[in-house]
Amino acid sequence: MSFRAKSTTDDGVVTIRLIGDLDSRSAPVLNELIAEIDAQPVRRLVLLVDELAYLSSAGLRCLVFAHQKMGRGVDIVLVGVRPEVAETIRLTGFDRSVIMQDPVET
C-alpha cells in the first residue's frame, strides 16, 4: 500500500492531496509536510482525501497533530472522505474538530 502527499499553497490556503494508506509507515511523510507548512502563515488547511483508502490511528494522529500545531484559528477541511475513513474519524470524535465536505464538482 503506497502513500503519496502533494501540497500547494495559495494565499494562505494550503491544499494537500493524500493518496493511498495513511498509517504508521507513511505518517512521518505527512508530519514533515505539516511541519513545513506550519512555518508559513496559514488560514485554512484543505485535505483532498477522496483517494485516501485507509487511515490508521497513527494516521489520525497526524491530523490531530496538525490541528493542534496550527491552532484554533485554522480550519481543517477534509474533502471527499471515503466511508471507511470517515468511520475512523467519527469513532474517535475527531469529526468535531474538522470540517468534512463533499467534493466540489468541477
Added chain:
Amino acid sequence: MDKMVALVIVERAASIPDLDRALRDGSFEVVHRTPDEVVVDPVHGSAVDVVLASASLGLQKIALLSRHLNAGTPPPTLLVFPEEGDYAALESCVRSGFDFVAPPFLPTLLRSRMASCKERGKLALAVEELAAAASLRQYEQDLDIARQIQAGFLPETLPSPHGWEFAARTRPARQVGGDFYDGFELVNGRRLGFIVADVCDKGVGAALFMALIRTLLRHTAEHTGGWDLHDAEPDVGADSAVAAGTALTPLLALGAGPLVQAVVGTNRYMAKNHLRQGYFATLFFGVLDPVSGALLYINGGHNPPVLARARGGHTLLQPTGPAVGILADSGFLLHHTSLDPGDSLLVYTDGVVEARNGVGGQFGMDSLIDIACGSAPSAEALLDRVDTGLHHHVGAAEQFDDITMLALRRTAVR
C-alpha cells in the same frame, strides 16, 4: 592477476612525472582525473584500488572526494601527496587524519606504503562495523528492558469473581506497543473495573504514553470513592456524565464516580500537559457489579465491544465520547447495560478488526461478531477462537498493529 589501478586526482589533468613514473614502475595502471570528473563519473571510483589526491586541492575538497569514493565497496585507499612542494597543504591534510605519500617517489616505497595504508583502511572499516553492531546490540538490550517494564504495566492477574470469567491478552506489533488492558477491584471489591485501550501509533512513543495513561486511569479510579454529585467537576458538561449520572439508580451509581473521574481526569491531564505531542488513546472502561450483572461504561472513541447474548443476538457498545486526550473540553456520557448468565462481552483494539492478509483484506467486524456470537464455552476459549480466526486470515503476513483483546463472560446458572 589484473593490474592494480591508481587514480591520481589533481586540479588540472596534468601529469606528475615522478609520481606517475614510480607508480608505473611499481606496475600500477595510472589514471588521471580532476575532482569534478570524479564526482560526475563515479564508475572510476569503484574500479580503482588506490586514490592519490593532491594536497593542494584543499582539505574540504579532499574530504568531499573521500566521502564520494567511500560509497564504493570496498572503498579504495585514499592517500594525499604534496603537489609542487606544497608541504603546508600536505600537513593540513595529515593533521585531519589522511594518509600520505611524499617524495622521493620510489616504486618499492610507494607499494609498501600503499599496502600498509590499505590494511589500515580495512582494519578501520572492521572496527566501524563492530562499533555499529555493538550499538545495535545496545538498542536491542534497551528495547528488551522496555518490553519487560511495559509487561509490568499489565495486571499480573485479572479479577475472578464468583460466576464470572475474565480473559485477556495482548501482542504488540513491535517489541513494545501502545495497547493495554487492565482489570482491578473498585469500591472495596463491590465493583470490578476493566479497561482496554489503544494509544494511537505504535512502538516506543506509544509505549511511553501507554504507561502514563494506564497509570492515570487506574490510580484515579482506585482513589475515587462512590458517586457523589457534589464531587462532579463543573467542566464535565451538562450533557455528559453529570446528567447521565443523575438518572442512575443508587446501586448503579456506586461505580460511576471512579469511572467518570478516571476518564475525565485523564483526558484533562493529557489535554493540559501533552496536547502538543498529538498522542491520544481510544478506550473502553467498564465497571461491573458482579452481583447484579449491571455494567456501567464509557467508550472513549474505541471500537465498539461486542456483547453477545446467550438467548441470541448481539449489541455493539458504541462510543459515548471522543478519544481521550484529543480535546480539553471533551464530554463523556455514561452508559449502562447488563450481562445475563451465558452472555459474554468481547473488547478488542483495532489491530484485531484491521488485521490484514497478504493482499490487504481486513479481518473485519463481521468475522469478529460471528466468533463472538459463536457461544464459546469460556472466556479463554473465546479469545482462542478469535486468535485462530486471525491466524487463518492473516496467514504468513506480518502483524502490522498491536493486538489486544479482553473477554468477560457470565457463566450460566447450574
